[in-house]
Amino acid sequence: MKFKERVFSGMQPTGSLHLGNYLGAMLKWIDLQKTHECIYCVVDLHAITVWQEPGELRHAIRQVTAAYIAAGLDPEKSILFNQSQVSAHAELAWVFNCVARLGWLNRMTQFKEKAGKDRENASVGLYAYPNLMAADILAYRATHVPVGDDQKQHLELARDIAQKFNNDFAESIRTAGYEDGQFFPQPEPVIVGPATRVMSLRDGSRKMSKSEPSDLSRINLTDDDDTIAKKIRKAKTDPEALPSEIEGLAGRPEADNLVGIYAALAGSGKADVLSEFGGRQFSEFKPALADLCVARLGPIAQEARRLMADPAEIDRVLVDGANRARIIAEPILGEVKDVIGLIRAAS
Numbered sequence: 001m002k003f004k005e006r007v008f009s010g011m012q013p014t015g016s017l018h019l020g021n022y023l024g025a026m027l028k029w030i031d032l033q034k035t036h037e038c039i040y041c042v043v044d045l046h047a048i049t050v051w052q053e054p055g056e057l058r059h060a061i062r063q064v065t066a067a068y069i070a071a072g073l074d075p076e077k078s079i080l081f082n083q084s085q086v087s088a089h090a091e092l093a094w095v096f097n098c099v100a101r102l103g104w105l106n107r108m109t110q111f112k113e114k115a116g117k118d119r120e121n122a123s124v125g126l127y128a129y130p131n132l133m134a135a136d137i138l139a140y141r142a143t144h145v146p147v148g149d150d151q152k153q154h155l156e157l158a159r160d161i162a163q164k165f166n167n168d169f170a171e172s173i174r175t176a177g178y179e180d181g182q183f184f185p186q187p188e189p190v191i192v193g194p195a196t197r198v199m200s201l202r203d204g205s206r207k208m209s210k211s212e213p214s215d216l217s218r219i220n221l222t223d224d225d226d227t228i229a230k231k232i233r234k235a236k237t238d239p240e241a242l243p244s245e246i247e248g249l250a251g252r253p254e255a256d257n258l259v260g261i262y263a264a265l266a267g268s269g270k271a272d273v274l275s276e277f278g279g280r281q282f283s284e285f286k287p288a289l290a291d292l293c294v295a296r297l298g299p300i301a302q303e304a305r306r307l308m309a310d311p312a313e314i315d316r317v318l319v320d321g322a323n324r325a326r327i328i329a330e331p332i333l334g335e336v337k338d339v340i341g342l343i344r345a346a347s
């Protein structure tokens with residue numbers, strides 16, 4: 001089967017969104033709307049793999065939605081919804097729990113990081129998390145998945161699950177009319193651009209993340225102008241001037257990170273940034289970066305705040321998105337049930 005090109009991606013509603021989310025994922029989500037049918041999901045079921053205070057979770061679901069709309073995601077054009085409203089995700093995840101192998105999940109580095117030392121005490125959901133992610137994508141037979149670099153391994157697992165499902169039920173899939181045996185596509189990661197892995201501002205060897213205790217390590221999409229400028233001023237750097245060539249960034253993770261951030265915000269490449277700033281000191285580069293950051297993020301934060309003043313409208317957008325998502329996912333889930341031998345009401 002020739003699969004129609006379709007984009008799917010998800011973002012967890014935990015904590016506030018930061019520059020890593022914006023540059024690693026959001027910018028591409030917004031860009032792909034121009035060329036593709038896009039489905040974007042606030043993955044609330046993924047968020048509860050770690051305990052969330054219910055009031056804060058509700059707030060975060062709306063806040064992530066508002067941030068996306070503020071950043072340029074068009075809910076009329078693309079489908080924007082929260083995962084728990086479309087039950088096909090959880091149902092297909094159960095099927096995939098029975099397709100994926102323990103050995104596959106044991107290799108997931110994100111589980112090891114998130115579970116930490118006390119693995120016995122991690123939720124079963126945290127362990128099975130990548131199966132739910134595969135279900136998110138394959139419930140729509142999505143072909144392209146824009147994410148940051150840290151999701152690469154989860155996407156490989158989604159591809160393995162798609163392939164194993166196609167193999168395990170090959171005969172039944174052919175009987176169902178799929179002559180080439182391809183029931184699910186192999187979803188491709190879209191990990192491109194100068195900032196697929198934005199690093200902490202305090203430590204160039206760690207990823208910028210919501211869970212890092214120091215708030216100085218990240219720029220939040222809700223930070224005001226002065227806070228953004230202060231965090232960039234305090235960002236860790238080395239004493240050298242910026243190099244003129246990309247090769248000169250090797251072994252200088254902090255410099256590499258700031259140049260990558262500048263390039264992504266400016267919509268250019270690292271080489272362009274270095275041709276402008278090569279030979280200059282951080283004392284000159286940092287104020288330019290701060291200005292660019294404020295110019296890009298300030299209006300988004302402001303618009304998101306405006307949208308948050310009307311939560312009922314945000315909820316309406318999510319309900320509308322879920323209704324449209326269900327129209328795509330439910331027939332596919334129905335076919336999955338047929339293929340694996342479950343009985344359902346005739347449609």
Ligand code: AMP
Pocket residue numbers: 010011012020021022023024025146147148149150151195196197198199207208209
């Ligand atoms: P999460 O907040 O973990 O749900 O991540 C949402 C999206 O942001 C995913 O596509 C991640 O890969 C991406 N992302 C998160 N942190 C970073 C980072 N530091 N650099 C680049 N992309 C990131």
Ligand code: TRP
Pocket residue numbers: 008009010011012043046132133136137145146147151154
């Ligand atoms: N696991 C992703 C993250 O933590 C979020 C996610 C859930 C996702 N389901 C997805 C991303 C499906 C892409 C496609 O960032």
